[in-house]
Amino acid sequence: MSLAHRIxxxxxxxxxxxxxxxxxxxxxxxxxxxxxxxxxxxEGADELVVLDIAASRDRRPTFLETIRRVAAELSxxxxxxxxxxxxxDGRAVVRAGADKVTVNTAxxxxxxxxxxxxxxxxxxxxxxxxxxxxxGSHWEVMVRGGRESASRDAIEWAREGVxxxxxxxxxxxxxxxxxxxxxxxxxxxxxxxxxxxxxxxxGGAKLPEHFVEIFKKxxxxxxxxxxxxxDGVQSIRALKDFLAANGIEVRLPC
Amino acid sequence: MKVTIIDYGAGNVPxxxxxxxxxxxxxxRTGAPEHIARAEALLLPGVGHYSALVRAxxxxxxxxxxxxxxxxxxxxxxxxxxxxxxxESSAEAPxxxxxxxxxxxxxxxxxxxxxxxxxxxxIAASRxxxxxxxxxxxxxxxxxHSYAAPGSNGSTIATCFHGAPFAxxxxxxxxCGVQFHPEKSxxxxxxxxxxxxxxxx
Numbered sequence: 365m366s367l368a369h370r371i372x373x374x375x376x377x378x379x380x381x382x383x384x385x386x387x388x389x390x391x392x393x394x395x396x397x398x399x400x401x402x403x404x405x406x407e408g409a410d411e412l413v414v415l416d417i418a419a420s421r422d423r424r425p426t427f428l429e430t431i432r433r434v435a436a437e438l439s440x441x442x443x444x445x446x447x448x449x450x451x452x453d454g455r456a457v458v459r460a461g462a463d464k465v466t467v468n469t470a471x472x473x474x475x476x477x478x479x480x481x482x483x484x485x486x487x488x489x490x491x492x493x494x495x496x497x498x499x500g501s502h503w504e505v506m507v508r509g510g511r512e513s514a515s516r517d518a519i520e521w522a523r524e525g526v527x528x529x530x531x532x533x534x535x536x537x538x539x540x541x542x543x544x545x546x547x548x549x550x551x552x553x554x555x556x557x558x559x560x561x562x563x564x565x566x567g568g569a570k571l572p573e574h575f576v577e578i579f580k581k582x583x584x585x586x587x588x589x590x591x592x593x594x595d596g597v598q599s600i601r602a603l604k605d606f607l608a609a610n611g612i613e614v615r616l617p618c
Numbered sequence: 619m620k621v622t623i624i625d626y627g628a629g630n631v632p633x634x635x636x637x638x639x640x641x642x643x644x645x646x647r648t649g650a651p652e653h654i655a656r657a658e659a660l661l662l663p664g665v666g667h668y669s670a671l672v673r674a675x676x677x678x679x680x681x682x683x684x685x686x687x688x689x690x691x692x693x694x695x696x697x698x699x700x701x702x703x704x705x706e707s708s709a710e711a712p713x714x715x716x717x718x719x720x721x722x723x724x725x726x727x728x729x730x731x732x733x734x735x736x737x738x739x740x741i742a743a744s745r746x747x748x749x750x751x752x753x754x755x756x757x758x759x760x761x762x763h764s765y766a767a768p769g770s771n772g773s774t775i776a777t778c779f780h781g782a783p784f785a786x787x788x789x790x791x792x793x794c795g796v797q798f799h800p801e802k803s804x805x806x807x808x809x810x811x812x813x814x815x816x817x818x819x
Contacts, residue, residue, distance in 0.1 A: 365739065365778070366739070367738070367739050367780065368737060368738040368758055370737050410737065435633065435636075438633075439637065439802065439804050439805075439808060440760070440802055440804060441760060441799075461632055461633065463630065463633070483667075485666050486665055486666035486667055487734060487764070488665065488734040488764070489665065489666065531736065532734075532736060560729065560733060561732060562734075562736050562737065585732065615738040615758040617804070
């Protein structure tokens with residue numbers, strides 16, 4: 365008996381529709397979030413993440429409505445985020461039906477946001493999203509959708525975020541994102557070793573072997589992917605069967 | 619039968635409601651002592667900090683009507699913090715008093731493992747119960763917590779393990795508690811809620 369490794373599909377949305385892009389750029393439409401959420405819930409996804417990657421203030425009500433409609437489809441946990449700048453933003457997302465809130469750029473600018481959310485909702489509800497990009501011998505924190513360097517060391521930031529009250533790290537390799545050449549196992553293993561909370565690896569997944577590798581070598585607690593699930597390149601059920609056959613504990617739906 | 623959900627502002631109330639409605643059960647949310655006093659069945663969901671729940675019960679003046687109802691035998695299901703508060707106290711806020719309906723103290727899970735204990739885990743039933751009837755012994759449930767009640771407690775009917783064994787399900791006649799979130803635990807969670815509704819009917 366031990367904790368299963370989680371498989372988490374991610375819906376990147378413009379607030380209303382699921383969109384996809386490579387290395388955070390060149391977006392195109394990839395479907396209806398409610399239909400995808402319902403499919404993943406039935407296929408045995410362990411959680412679902414919904415992000416508003418446009419995160420514009422005037423479209424916020426649309427995104428909150430999307431969260432409500434997605435949450436209504438799920439009997440698994442839901443994480444939502446994108447553009448969370450204040451405690452009030454976090455509250456709105458939780459009230460709309462999210463179990464956890466992810467913070468990214470705004471937390472780098474004002475780390476107290478993490479402790480404010482953590483005090484109100486508990487550490488288990490606060491996911492610190494870190495977009496990391498290799499720079500020489502270390503990894504740098506990137507903000508604003510991976511476009512801008514925050515001039516901070518990713519490992520240090522992960523540690524600080526956890527001590528401020530984040531209960532989980534959603535770690536995206538900006539170098540690998542959209543490339544489909546596999547997760548960054550080295551980055552993930554380093555961060556996983558540095559913090560006491562679970563780490564979700566993201567960026568670069570395509571093949572089932574990539575997932576085996578991130579759990580075995582990357583010490584990830586969960587793995588997240590988007591387009592390979594949306595496009596039907598990889599079914600969640602088949603992926604979990606493959607992981608189980610490779611000795612990785614997963615929750616197989618009945 | 620209508621399930622009275624004690625609403626103290628916890629985030630998981632809407633998902634608990636949805637899960638109950640999918641099973642065809644009626645529910646009402648309340649923070650009012652008089653609603654709790656006349657409830658047919660009670661459900662206390664909880665996420666976040668132990669102190670937020672205990673303080674809310676005291677501020678809403680729902681502690682006493684809740685204890686009275688449970689002692690009268692009104693069916694009760696506590697989820698996550700809603701299980702933890704049944705015990706005497708918690709290391710998360712040692713100065714506060716729990717409901718003391720079950721003996722023992724809630725402790726922190728060991729720091730030798732990743733915390734929070736977050737994700738899907740299996741449970742080991744120590745005896746047969748109506749609450750776990752029809753649920754496969756290999757089923758997974760969704761957990762998200764860093765504190766837990768000791769598994770050695772006499773009312774524990776199933777344990778889980780994360781660094782140490784702890785109580786995953788407790789039951790004393792109509793008093794039930796689960797450390798995991800049945801409302802987030804797919805089909806297995808839904809079956810557990812259905813079993814509670816049957817037990818309460």
